[in-house]
Amino acid sequence: MVRIKKVALLLFSVLGILLVATGCGQKDQxxxxxxxxxxxxxxxxxxxxxxxxxxxxxxxxxxxxxxxxxxxxxxxxxxxxxxxxxxxxxxxxxxxxxxxxxxxxxxxxxPMAIYSHKLKSLTAIKPGAKVALPNDASNEARALQLLESAGLIRLSPAKDNLPTPKNVRENKLNLKFNVLDAAQTAHSLNDVDFAVVNGNVARSAKLTAKDRIYIEKVSKKSxxxxxxxxxxxxxxxxxxxxxxxxxxxxxxxxxxxxxxxxxxxxxxxxxxx
CATH class of the missing domain: 3.40.190.10 (Periplasmic binding protein-like II)
Incomplete structure (x- = not known):
């Protein structure tokens, strides 16, 4: 009887070691x-x-x-x-x-969007208004295309499809472009009339739909x-x-x-x- 108990104890010990080893192996994976x-x-x-x-x-x-x-x-x-x-x-x-x-x-x-703390709509934008844009080439180009789709500017064709402010051929409102790091565009809203802001930047700055006056439309150009x-x-x-x-x-x-x-x-x- 004692021998049987010893064998059983040995088997349980071996099983315990195997379970621990299996657990460690799983963790190592x-x-x-x-x-x-x-x-x-x-x-x-x-x-x-x-x-x-x-x-x-x-x-x-x-x-x-x-x-x-x-x-x-x-x-x-x-x-x-x-x-x-x-x-x-x-x-x-x-x-x-x-x-x-x-x-x-x-x-x-x-979608990128136009945000403002001072304006309630695109029609409220006055001549000479200051607008903040991201300063990296790709987001700046995207922001300019957004302004064009909103009817605020017109662009001339750009090499590599990346327009810059130099490609603005029509700017009837004489908008003044302030280029900033993309992450800072939302924080500039007290210093400019409106800003073009990336979605994740707007979220970080706690901007809401109430602050938004225009949003990018998703299409083939997107x-x-x-x-x-x-x-x-x-x-x-x-x-x-x-x-x-x-x-x-x-x-x-x-x-x-x-x-x-x-x-x-x-x-x-x-x-x-």
């Missing part, structure tokens, strides 16, 4: 991935974090407050992937910094402004990173995006432009 994002998008990436747990991916979110740091961090290996920019911004960044960052999947289109998940080129086929893209492109994440940014947000993976 978890892959940690650092993603650089705009701080405004943090609630969205909390959902993605939950989505990738089933794939044994531990997603660590690194937040940035401007548009320069995320690509620098990615190029230097401080983060593994990032998600904050559209394709035009990335193309301009790669050209200016001789980097080789590439897209591995689309996320959302966050394709360059689709937001993406990006990696260093050498990692473009990384299976783990692709699982994160797949986890982003879900209804749970879309629900979080619309809750955060409003119904105007568009899931890029669901549309054809």
């Amino acid at each position: 978890d892959k940690t991935v650092k993603v650089g994002i705009s701080s405004a998008d943090a609630p969205i990436w909390k959902v993605v974090q939950k989505q990738v747990k089933k794939d044994h991916i531990k997603l660590k979110v690194v937040e940035f407050n401007d548009y320069n740091q995320p690509n620098t961090a990615l190029s230097q290996g401080e983060v593994d992937i990032n998600s904050f920019q559209h394709q035009f911004f990335l193309d301009a960044w790669n050209k200016a910094h001789h980097s080789d960052i590439v897209s591995i999947g689309v996320t959302m289109i966050q 394709k360059p402004w689709i937001n993406i998940i990006a990696v260093q080129k050498k990692n473009k086929d990384n299976a783990t990173y692709k699982k994160i893209v797949k986890a982003y492109q879900t209804e749970a994440v879309l629900k979080a995006v619309k809750k955060l940014y409003g119904p105007q947000s568009v899931a890029a993976w669901k549309i054809k432009l």
Whole structure:
């Protein structure tokens, strides 16, 4: 009887060791991935974090407050992937910094909009009004095209489809352009008459629909402004990173995006432009 108890005890001990070893092995399989994002998008990436747990991916979110740091961090290996920019911004960044960052999947289109603390409509804009625009080439071009679609200016054709203030051929209201870092456009509203602001920047600054007097319409022209998940080129086929893209492109994440940014947000993976 004593011998049987000893054998049973031994078996339970071995089973316990195996369970612990299996648990450790499972834990060791978890892959940690650092993603650089705009701080405004943090609630969205909390959902993605939950989505990738089933794939044994531990997603660590690194937040940035401007548009320069995320690509620098990615190029230097401080983060593994990032998600904050559209394709035009990335193309301009790669050209200016001789980097080789590439897209591995689309996320959302966050419509850019005109905001004001002083005006209630486009018709209230007076001659000589001051307008804040993002100063990076891609977002500045997008802002100018938005002003054109709002009927405030007319642009002449631009090389590489990236207009600058030099391409403004008609400016009947003699608008005065103040170019700022994209992250600062929303904070300039007390100093200008209106500003053209990116969606995530508007969210960070707690701007609401009440502050908005015009919003970008999503069309075929919007394709360059689709937001993406990006990696260093050498990692473009990384299976783990692709699982994160797949986890982003879900209804749970879309629900979080619309809750955060409003119904105007568009899931890029669901549309054809």
